[in-house]
Amino acid sequence: MIVPPQMTIGSLNQITPEADTKQNSDLDMEQFLMIISKAMSMPSLDGGSGGGGGNETDYIGQMVQFGMLNQMQELTETMQTTMLMTQQQQALSMVGKEVTLKTDADQLVSGAVEKVRFDNGYATIQVNGAQYSLNSIIEVGA
Structure with missing residues (x-):
């Protein structure tokens, strides 16, 4: 996960209060949007309009990629479940x-x-x- 330079690990812990129940790689869309909004609200080091070291289109691109990754993971889980159910039905027949x-x-x-x-x-x-x-x-x- 890319963390903008202005964000600290302490601020990430505030964003993910259930970190002890999830793995470090688990991040849902709400948490991702909170990170993006915190990064965008911070002043830019170069004085530009975008905060957190990137412009708004970078964040939108990252959000789209994150959303697609979540959908692919859900699709994979669904296909695995379907495959197991099909195999079980074949065996029973x-x-x-x-x-x-x-x-x-x-x-x-x-x-x-x-x-x-x-x-x-x-x-x-x-x-x-x-x-x-x-x-x-x-x-x-x-």
Whole structure:
């Protein structure tokens, strides 16, 4: 995070009162706007009209970039959740179906999917009493 030279670490602590519950890299739009407004309200060292070492267009550009970054992070989280849910549904639909799997030792295993397990949201299937990840499946039968 770029801190204008006029701002001190102490003033940043006042802006982020919940700093002990968030990581240092977590900064929401409201906190970002508070930093920008504090920087713009400070007198410029060169006597120009913009405060805090940058002009207003610099701050607007930074705000747009910050907003886009937040939206990209939210989109990534949504896509990860959707991917996990899709994988879970696929695994559940395979219960009772015949599958052929390729093990880590490049051996083929065939059998019916006995059950599905979830570990941290990721689905695994049980065939012939052993657990396999979904990416081990090479063929699904009726």
